[in-house]
Amino acid sequence: xxxxxxxxxxxxxxxxxxxxxxxxxxxxxxxxxxxxxxxxxxxxxxxxxxxxxxxxxxxxxxxxxxxxxxxxxxxxxxxxxxxxxxxxxxxxxxxxxxxxxxxxxxxxxxxxxxxxxxxxxxxxxxxxxxxxxxxxxxxxxxxxxxxxxxxxxxxxxxxxxxxxxxxxxxxxxxxxxxxxxxxxxxxxxxxxxxxxxxxxxxxxxxxxxxxxxxxxxxxxxxxxxxxxxxxxxxxxxxxxxxxxxxxxxxxxxxxxxxxxxxxxxxxxxxxxxxxxxxxxxxxxxxxxxxxxxxxxxxxxxxxxxxxxxxxxxxxx
Ligand code: UDP
Ligand code: MG
Numbered sequence: 265x266x267x268x269x270x271x272x273x274x275x276x277x278x279x280x281x282x283x284x285x286x287x288x289x290x291x292x293x294x295x296x297x298x299x300x301x302x303x304x305x306x307x308x309x310x311x312x313x314x315x316x317x318x319x320x321x322x323x324x325x326x327x328x329x330x331x332x333x334x335x336x337x338x339x340x341x342x343x344x345x346x347x348x349x350x351x352x353x354x355x356x357x358x359x360x361x362x363x364x365x366x367x368x369x370x371x372x373x374x375x376x377x378x379x380x381x382x383x384x385x386x387x388x389x390x391x392x393x394x395x396x397x398x399x400x401x402x403x404x405x406x407x408x409x410x411x412x413x414x415x416x417x418x419x420x421x422x423x424x425x426x427x428x429x430x431x432x433x434x435x436x437x438x439x440x441x442x443x444x445x446x447x448x449x450x451x452x453x454x455x456x457x458x459x460x461x462x463x464x465x466x467x468x469x470x471x472x473x474x475x476x477x478x479x480x481x482x483x484x485x486x487x488x489x490x491x492x493x494x495x496x497x498x499x500x501x502x503x504x505x506x507x508x509x510x511x512x513x514x515x516x517x518x519x520x521x522x523x524x525x526x527x528x529x530x531x532x533x534x535x536x537x538x539x540x541x542x543x544x545x546x547x548x549x550x551x552x553x554x555x556x557x558x559x560x561x562x563x564x565x566x567x568x569x570x571x572x573x574x575x576x577x578x579x580x
Pocket of ligand 1: 305336
């Protein structure tokens with residue numbers, strides 16, 4: 265099979281039929297064999313009935329139905345697990361991504377040898393204030409932190425080599441950072457393609473403004489995980505020790521000062537009158553805490569069942 269198209273969806277019953285017809289047309293015109301995996305993320309509308317009726321019409325349709333609304337990342341995760349095609353394409357169900365882009369994406373993966381190609385909605389048909397402008401800021405930060413020169417990290421339309429989706433684990437709300445996950449997993453050839461973006465025809469957007477707060481927090485988690493996930497002590501241990509040393513020297517300074525005053529018979533001020541006393545106190549406490557955090561992190565990662573999971577590219 266050439267292509268698996270994974271479509272996560274939550275309450276998109278009005279779009280599904282049209283989406284299927286369109287994909288089917290593009291695939292037949294280009295003589296590509298394909299499957300569409302609809303992952304119904306706990307929709308409360310008629311989405312699942314629509315999927316069932318499409319399935320009875322076409323063998324290319326597969327469906328996965330969640331009992332609850334778990335989110336886009338879990339939907340992608342299950343879709344990726346089920347995918348069989350050589351190239352896996354993800355797209356939103358709301359007809360904002362155009363299936364006409366699929367053949368070119370497929371070509372970039374199979375001919376140009378990209379591991380992952382991310383869509384770039386250069387001209388975007390969403391609300392300016394809540395989507396376009398925040399999204400620019402967010403992508404600029406993501407570019408800095410991840411080192412990936414992508415303009416639109418969170419575009420729903422992406423294409424992957426099969427290997428990539430089988431070797432990364434999308435969880436929580438990490439669908440925003442799949443290119444970064446892929447990069448961390450060792451897939452280096454990551455490109456982008458300008459894609460046509462369309463107005464939402466039916467239904468409403470499922471992501472509010474809180475996605476930016478969550479998005480930034482997730483970005484920080486991922487950054488930390490990729491840098492120190494396997495060796496937390498290297499971060500917390502270092503900064504904890506430095507902090508502790510700072511406090512330690514401050515204590516010595518305070519003590520030495522006091523002794524000196526006593527020695528030369530000047531009336532010594534109270535230790536608690538010195539600012540260094542408080543710096544010492546706070547720094548030593550924080551230092552110990554950080555050191556312990558690092559140590560706990562090491563214990564946790566030592567107990568993780570995945571501590572020795574490495575992605576082996578080839579063996580001969
Ligand atoms: N989606 C999902 N589960 C959710 C939220 C969204 O499967 O909990 C799907 C949704 O149905 C759509 C895609 O993820 O197919 C993108 O969502 P949406 O179009 O609302 O996001 P936007 O384009 O507004 O950023
Ligand atoms: Mg959308």
